[in-house]
Amino acid sequence: MASNSSVIRASAPKLENVDELIDSVETFLFDCDGVIWKGDKLIDGVPETLDMLRSKGKRLVFVTNNSTKSRKQYGKKFETLGLSVGEEEIFASSFAAAAYLKSINFPKDKKVYVIGEDGILKELELAGFQYFGGPADGEKKIELKPGFLMEHDENVGAVVVGFDRYFNYYKVQYGTLCIRENPGCLFIATNRDAVTHLTDAQEWAGGGSMVGALCGSTQREPLVVGKPSTFMMDYLANEFGISKSQICMVGDRLDTDILFGQNGGCKTLLVLSGVTTLDMLQSPKNSIQPDFYTNQISDLLPIKAAAV
């Protein structure tokens, strides 16, 4: 396929020796959309595959850049699809934002200003941080009179920005003031995804647009806690004392999931059950090669069981 390219790049091999992969891995990190489900439909063989991995003592972690829900709220989606997944197994970027603040011992007497939805607030609450903003600021407007000044809380030590369908100028200005004027104020992004899947009828402008707005007004770059930043992998490795080479990232997107795994020093498995086709993987234009690819995660099941 790459024969007319001057540099022949080896394309990732199909996963053949399943047992060897499973034996070498302590933790499987799964992207959700395109791996576990597609829209609102579970992908074939997922429950059996997860059960099998659990029976072998593997740790399972479900990673999503969706910050609109907390881990608990996100768990309901798994429940609805008949999957039994504990909330401690879900790493949503809303949780990652709170976990990051914990990891740096963000002071409990400082506040977090949130541009985003309910999930971020819920995770900050659980982590014991002071916070405000979010949906409550969705209807706020700026009344411009000559000399008008927007006051802001000088105790805000971090602004967390995620996807926010109630995004407005009030929030942009408030967050900008905190980042620009409060010494040392952190600028944290849950993710910079260009698109998100609010509904499966079309692609929707993602968290990257809210983050881009704040970058434009502050001239600062955020610290990103969701994919493809490696914060979640570092966190897992620290929290559970596992080596990153014993983590396998399983995803359907080359430039987010697989890159995320590689950036973190993990094994990587691409599944073709989502947006990436075999042609795309093997195209000479593609420079991101996972360790292995396979059709879907149920390929991890022993052949007999998969045929049931």
Add this chain to the structure above:
Amino acid sequence: MASNSSVIRASAPKLENVDELIDSVETFLFDCDGVIWKGDKLIDGVPETLDMLRSKGKRLVFVTNNSTKSRKQYGKKFETLGLSVGEEEIFASSFAAAAYLKSINFPKDKKVYVIGEDGILKELELAGFQYFGGPADGEKKIELKPGFLMEHDENVGAVVVGFDRYFNYYKVQYGTLCIRENPGCLFIATNRDAVTHLTDAQEWAGGGSMVGALCGSTQREPLVVGKPSTFMMDYLANEFGISKSQICMVGDRLDTDILFGQNGGCKTLLVLSGVTTLDMLQSPKNSIQPDFYTNQISDLLPIKAAAV
């Protein structure tokens, strides 16, 4: 001042030979805030200076990245301050957006979607283009039901983004759909300023935040028509058949006004009546040197007149 720097960079000289500068220039481009006025206060000697330059047959152009007003609306600010400036002398970035579309013969059967305020709509109207969006979309919300799809007009051939205090997710998604899905759709920014001066009590998040949001969701870079892009200079040079070396850009900001002038191949004069101090200009950290600097534009007046 730069003696402890290993590379001695010559700092710009103070303007001494005023007549030589005036004689060599056909058109003076003035930034407004910090040059003509400060907030709502006219800077000393401005009316006399403009009169003197006009009496010598110089073309005067007032350049502003403010896109919320049309040229006509912006002209009222001059009038209020007692300056008689024609609207054809005002180059607001709202006008620049319409002028750019004219310059590329943007088809009259295509439409322009506007994320921005009234000034852009007014200039598009004057230029005879079809447009929609702007303030009318400020209250629109997205009602999310499963399977919901936002329809968009496939006839939109350009999205113009400027400062918009009624910015919301509806506009982000609408503009993103046009840019991403309409073949050849242009993405035009009036400016990418981090800050704007809605009121003089504080700095406000500028047009850069609206533009940054669209960059984040489209993964595209805009064509910028305001400063520091050289579109306005190119336009002037073409429209009036003048050489850019006969244009002098007068401004108070090094990284916008002076850089803008230099990018366009013009002469540059920094005035210290705005945000830049002599120390900032002469700091070893500053790499942008105008051709000359002076205190304020009334230094262009003959010494006797200035002493009046």
